[in-house]
Amino acid sequence: MNIVVIPARGGSKRIPRKNIKNFCGKPMLAHSITSALESGVVDKVVVSTDDQEIADVAIRYGAEVPFLRPPQLADDYVGTSPVVRHCIEELLKLNWPLNYVACVYATAPLLSQRLIAQAYQQLVSGNADYVFAAARFSFPIQRAIMQTESGGVTPFDPVSIGKRSQDLPPAFHDAGQLYWGHFSTWLDLNKRIFSPSSQMIVLPDYLVQDIDTLDDWKRAELLYKLLKQEGYL
Numbered sequence: 001m002n003i004v005v006i007p008a009r010g011g012s013k014r015i016p017r018k019n020i021k022n023f024c025g026k027p028m029l030a031h032s033i034t035s036a037l038e039s040g041v042v043d044k045v046v047v048s049t050d051d052q053e054i055a056d057v058a059i060r061y062g063a064e065v066p067f068l069r070p071p072q073l074a075d076d077y078v079g080t081s082p083v084v085r086h087c088i089e090e091l092l093k094l095n096w097p098l099n100y101v102a103c104v105y106a107t108a109p110l111l112s113q114r115l116i117a118q119a120y121q122q123l124v125s126g127n128a129d130y131v132f133a134a135a136r137f138s139f140p141i142q143r144a145i146m147q148t149e150s151g152g153v154t155p156f157d158p159v160s161i162g163k164r165s166q167d168l169p170p171a172f173h174d175a176g177q178l179y180w181g182h183f184s185t186w187l188d189l190n191k192r193i194f195s196p197s198s199q200m201i202v203l204p205d206y207l208v209q210d211i212d213t214l215d216d217w218k219r220a221e222l223l224y225k226l227l228k229q230e231g232y233l
Contacts, residue, residue, distance in 0.1 A: 001043045001097050002120070004036040006063065007083045008106040009074040010051025014212055019049075019106040020057045023217075024224050029054065030061040031109040035233075037062050039116035042102070048087045050074035066094060080179075081186070081193070088183050098183040100124070107211045108177040109224050112233055116178060119201050123180045130185065130193045133175035134200040135208040140168040172200060175208045 008029055012018040020027040036045045047058035048069050055065040067090050073083055084103050091098060104111065123131040142160035145153045155161035160168060185191050209220045227233045
């Protein structure tokens with residue numbers, strides 16, 4: 001059984017109730033659930049939450065919530081991997097026959113069902129521990145500058161600051177959307193997502209949008225509407 005785990009705690013601070021706030025006609029969380037269920041490679045979607053209202057929304061849109069996440073895994077400092085591991089451990093106790101597990105964020109409305117399937121196929125056809133969505137930095141990070149305490153500036157990488165952009169290797173960042181791995185890989189503390197044993201699917205900039213502020217939210221809604229109009233979503 002292939003499943004998607006969606007972490008969706010109730011304590012969002014910057015955008016209150018972000019995971020179930022209306023986004024282009026339905027709760028934000030519902031977009032991730034729908035994309036996963038329509039991918040053709042996912043048998044079930046499980047939402048890991050500490051919040052009953054979020055659980056009710058998740059179930060309404062086709063996900064399952066077989067348990068509520070304990071408070072110690074629902075604060076501002078807990079990372080994604082411990083939450084996914086906890087979910088897998090709980091499902092194994094319930095005798096779920098797990099195979100591959102994807103983590104999809106609740107705030108990933110630009111994630112399409114096609115990408116979920118593409119990342120899964122890349123994982124099962126290769127030898128990577130994980131396959132995740134990433135994006136390329138538009139400007140060479142080796143030429144970044146930092147501000148000093150006195151208000152001046154200093155190069156982030158003094159060796160590279162004077163080099164031409166085309167002479168520097170591209171750098172990438174996590175898109176914050178999707179991570180596929182075998183369930184046993186998620187449980188292995190020695191195997192990390194961002195390691196030489198993982199592979200990326202590199203997305204164009206217009207498919208990547210963090211949603212941490214209301215301005216981010218408005219930009220994501222505009223992108224979503226355009227992508228929907230163009231038939232991508």
